Amino acid sequence: MNIKELARRAGVSISTISRVINNSAYVSPEIRERVEAIIAETGYRPNSLAKDLLRNKTDTIGVLLPRIDLPTFAAMFEGVTDVLNQNGYNILLANTRDKHDDELKYFQLFYEKRVDGVIYFATGITEEHVRLVKQIRMPLVVLGHSGEAFSCSAVRLENFGAAKAMVQHLLELGHRRIGCIAVPDHDVDISTHRKQGYRSALEEAGIDFDERLVSIGDFEYPWGERGAAALMSLPDTADRPTAIFCITDRLAVAASGWLQRSGYRVPQDVSVACIDDPVLLSYTQPRVTTMSFDYHRAGATAGQMLINRINGTQAEPRETFMPFSFRLRDSTGPCPSG
Amino acid sequence: MNIKELARRAGVSISTISRVINNSAYVSPEIRERVEAIIAETGYRPNSLAKDLLRNKTDTIGVLLPRIDLPTFAAMFEGVTDVLNQNGYNILLANTRDKHDDELKYFQLFYEKRVDGVIYFATGITEEHVRLVKQIRMPLVVLGHSGEAFSCSAVRLENFGAAKAMVQHLLELGHRRIGCIAVPDHDVDISTHRKQGYRSALEEAGIDFDERLVSIGDFEYPWGERGAAALMSLPDTADRPTAIFCITDRLAVAASGWLQRSGYRVPQDVSVACIDDPVLLSYTQPRVTTMSFDYHRAGATAGQMLINRINGTQAEPRETFMPFSFRLRDSTGPCPSG
């Protein structure tokens, strides 16, 4: 079914059909009624492809992300979609599932599908990314990294500050041997900056950095166990940490579970703290002290920035940092031997 | 930049350009080279809208779901996207955020955008849904419900069996007063069937159903606390449950946390069990006994069914039930007063 067939059945021209569909001009009531009846009866819906081709706009935004099954990404994503949907945009979603090399392919896809803009949950930006994006000139907003390389707006997190403040909290509780369960430096904003915050807090407190207190793995639960186990099995008991700072929530949950199953009380024997605050952390036993970011808001901000960029409301690149807030719960306490 | 401009610059016709882009016919090496050089230099990429309009195919699948921030949905979604991406499809994602009424709007959108098929994470199917889908005749696969109303294939979960088997596990441990934290009957497959499984197991064991042992709330953590609190505050101590069966994982985590904070040992005083097995449940304290569904596989199966339907490989509707598997962990134990 198309506009031509509709016109034939209604005994009018295709322009008239177009007019009633879009209310774009006056149509005599009788004709309008007749056409509407036929539309209702046939269940006709215009072909958006044809329309989009003509108006050179798709009302679709490409969203590129490495995974969606982490609460943090899911929350940002829902923030993005909330504002985009409210503004009449649809989402073409590319989930690379951590296959970083596929990102370039998806940028091309977005361009070929002529999306009106792109939200990019960045993990690592290469020169190829930059060249490609420059070439295709699509409105772009980066989430989780600087947008400088692309000369575009970005929404970032105060990762350094959050990590530093959390370690300072542990220092204030009297802890001196503070372990850190972290991840490699693939993802600049999270892994590097949070680790830097940890080191910076120690440094300012005049505590020497001890490499044996840092355990590097990945973001997943199993590593929280393994990391905690590694730290608590340092040969000299005096070397073992009295507090463990985890770079993200899953590591803390698993570390806390392992500690308890291994006979340590949390926080009486060992404190556990982290960054990121999925609802879960308020319901585990014990509840976990953390630094909270409003991920939904971060996503919504990025979405709004992109809309402003498309509208021309805000042409100049701008960078927003999301603040953290301290959530004191039950997993941190005074240093025992302190 | 378009094919016409390219033709002008290369001094050839647009068909020649098309031929080199698509490798659809022989082109003399010199011309091919010249054209490819210009393409590389301009960064030209064909407009998919025009192509899709012509071939009447978009290589895009619409995915309609109520939310993406639950591990179960996220896992199914990634299963879907894995097989679809592997088969060259892209994803137009509609996240209703539990606004059930928007579903119809998104079905229309999918049709207007001429997606090649739809995966529908169904929560409640109304007559309007059926009428609309019948009218637009798109290949469709339903996830989480019967596809009967649409005469389409579906992937479902053995919710009844999983719930029944879990309650039977508790019965075998000697429990007679088994609480249930559940949700209202909005979502047939999960809420109703799992509750029915609970009742069926009790019935077969000759235990009278006690309404006071069922607490109805929602899927979120806070309700796990409130539900557990309600069950454990029945006036007569003898009425209180010695085991709590939760309809899904979040409720169990929160219930277990609340019990421990309220002075109950899990499982020595009260056992906790549930259905659904996000990785988390292996890392909480205690680890939670549950029935596991392979959600990723469920999604992948749905994706493959849709592809088969589009190819014509499998035209007849078919229904697959995903089996459950028992994960015995640390949150369930013998009935104390046994």
Next chain:
DNA sequence: CTGTTAGCGCCTTCAA
């Protein structure tokens, strides 16, 4: 081997 032409379905002047 390459160019010309006719649409895909729709919107938008421009006439009438």
Next chain:
DNA sequence: TTGAAGGCGCTAACAG
């Protein structure tokens, strides 16, 4: 107030 015609960017006959 309505109709005719051109064109969005591309592919696929059909000529040459």
